[in-house]
Amino acid sequence: MDDISTGILFSLLILLLVISGYFSGSETGMMSLNRYKLRHLANQGHRGAKRVEKLLSRPDRLIGLILIGNNLVNILASAIATILGMRLYGDIGVAIATGALTLVVLVFAEVTPKTLATLYPERISFASSVVLQLLMKLLYPLVWFVNGITNGFLMLLGLRVDKTHDGKLSSEELRTVVNEAGGLIPRRHQDMLLSILDLENVTVEDLMIPRNEIAAINVNDDWKSIVRQLSHSAHGRIVLYRDTIDEVVGMLRVREAYRLMMDKNDFSKENLLRAADEVYFIPEGTPLNIQLLKFQRNKERIGLIVDEYGDIQGLITLEDILEEIVGEFTTSISPTLAEEITPQPDGSLLIEGSANIRDLNKSLNWGLPTDGPRTLNGLILEHLEDIPDSQLSIELAGYQMEIIEVSDNMIKQIRVLPNQLKKTG
Known part of the structure; x- marks a missing residue:
């Protein structure tokens, strides 16, 4: 070092500080990235996003690479600063160089680059990933050796590096993401997404039409009463029962009843019962998200909710669940x-x-x-x-x-x- 001029040493020191700032900013930028936005950009074919996602697939190796580089340049910078301090101020120069270098590193190689990386994580990460990817290939043996020691020490503490968080969001975390989307997602769409997340917390009893409000016809009534109820029905389907609603015999489509009315020879109680569909029963306590899937799987749109004793508790339709997500339909007959x-x-x-x-x-x-x-x-x-x-x-x-x-x-x-x-x- 004695043969190297002071000017060259100053230049080397500045270069090392720039490299230190690069490693510090890269580390913060990589760790500050929105992983879901990064995954989206990578799926869209963004080259920088693909490079960063590959580097982040093993964060222990990425951090090991960055810290190896950062510590090497910082130690070398400290040595050069010490030599410069002794040349300029003698023995007291060691203390001066230590204090000055600490302040310079803190401001220009730590706080400033990390602040910039926090503000612009994508821009910093995508650009630095080119150099980091090259350094990973060149220094892989050293990175592997350092990580091997580190991971072995963590295993002694009962920790496994390969058992990292998979990045999946819980429903509550997803709810927070939706709420904080702000103007990125219209408020109406946010409400719909939150309603979908709420389906698992709501059961069919919360939305059902109570049994005393179910549109139903007692098939044991006189024929004129049945015809009058069919003619004045405001619903698309009517429950048919015998004497009590717990004795359900079918679910009649009103339009099918109208078709039978057109042919007086076919319009009878027997034909009404024959035209009725089989009743679809739903156990009480079924969450809405489960029932929505069951409606789809069973090709049903309406069902009667029964308790543990088989008694009818109410009625729910596919439209009721959809209204829970998108809001009330204007065609709804029930009072809003x-x-x-x-x-x-x-x-x-x-x-x-x-x-x-x-x-x-x-x-x-x-x-x-x-x-x-x-x-x-x-x-x-x-x-x-x-x-x-x-x-x-x-x-x-x-x-x-x-x-x-x-x-x-x-x-x-x-x-x-x-x-x-x-x-x-």
């Missing part, structure tokens, strides 16, 4: 949530007792409990453990409510007071 909520001049809300609790929570951003009854009427009855009189005020789950109308052992209308609405809105 907007029709069950009436804003009042004083700011309160007049709500039908049959309103679905999950729909209220989603539409109004409320926090009513959903682990029990499915309707607001059922929730209040469970809370009171009695059928109340009208004009009774209660506080339920932090919401001030007033029972307006009670009839047929059901709470028909509830008013939610405006003070609580302002807190939750």
Whole structure:
């Protein structure tokens, strides 16, 4: 080193600092990449993305390569700085060189390149991958040797490098990704994606039409009553039963009944029963995502939900599940949530007792409990453990409510007071 001029040593020191900054920035850029965006670009044929993805397939080797290079140049830079300090300032120059080099490395070889790499990870990584790929081939024996020692030490600690995280997202992590997509995904599409993720947490009972609201015909009724019910039906299919709805005998397509009506000779109870389809039963507690697949697999669009004793609990259709994902269809015959909520001049809300609790929570951003009854009427009855009189005020789950109308052992209308609405809105 004594034969090398001070100017050349300064130039070598600057070059080594640049190389150190390159390794530092490359490491941060590689580790800051969005792996899913990287995979997408690689699948689209982006060369830089393919190189980076190959390097990241073994992150232990990539980190080993970068750290070998970074430590080599930093140690060499330290040696040169020490020589320069002694030439310029004598023995005190060692301390000066150490302090000055520490500051320079920290600012120009660590913080600055790593900050840039964090801000522009793709640009830095794709460009540096060309050199890193070449260095990996040239220094592979050394990298392999260092990683062998490192991995052996980790194995002594009970860790396995090959058992790394596969990069798959859980449903909750995916939900966070969708929520943070911002303007990249339209809000309407975000809501649909989140609704799909929610299907596994919702069962068929949460969406079913209760048994007392199922459009059904007792085939033991007189013929005129049956014809009148068929003629005035607003549904595409009607359940046929004998005496009680638990004795279901078939699912009749109304258009098939109309076809039979055209031929008076074929229009009879026997032919109606013959024209009815076999009933598709669904066990209670079935998650919506499972039932959606079952509808597809069994080529069905409608089913009756039964409990463990075989009693009918309600009815659900394929459209009900699709509405849970995309929102209500305008052709829906059932009352919508907007029709069950009436804003009042004083700011309160007049709500039908049959309103679905999950729909209220989603539409109004409320926090009513959903682990029990499915309707607001059922929730209040469970809370009171009695059928109340009208004009009774209660506080339920932090919401001030007033029972307006009670009839047929059901709470028909509830008013939610405006003070609580302002807190939750």
